[in-house]
Amino acid sequence: MTEENVELVRRLLAAFNSGDVEAVVAAFDEECVLEEPREMPDRPTKGFRGHDGIREWMANLLAIGEVSFEPRDITPGQGLLFMELDSRGRGAASGAPFEWTTYGVVRARGGKITRVQVFLDRSDALEAAGLAE
Secondary structure, eight states, X not given: OOHHHHHHHHHHHHHHHTTOHHHHHHTEXXXXXXXXXXXXXXXXXXXXXXHHHHHHHXXXXXXXXXXXXXXXXXXXXXXXXXXEEEEEXXXXXXXXXXXXXXXXXXXXXXXXXXXXXXXXXXXXXXXXXXXXX
């Protein structure tokens, strides 16, 4: 993927981190799909679909607490981007901080994100991206 798509993802992350729901939605194609890690107990089996799905996904994460994503690495691959993100939050009810690493496989077309697959395991993400170690 091109540097243009790397910048698209960087803008998406900045918009998410600032809580700008409509800027996040604008980064996605109307027919997009976002799939959360299979380990997430509340993830929809068909993923979050379309712009309403992206709004729902963002609302879910923001309800948990102050969630943010910082790119550690964004690697262009064959028709996709492989991302490694430092993920942080603070529980809405408890105020307790939490951290985890997220891996993503992002596909885009025409300046819009068409599909995101999110993983908690690096090897699963690399396999999904066709970049298995």
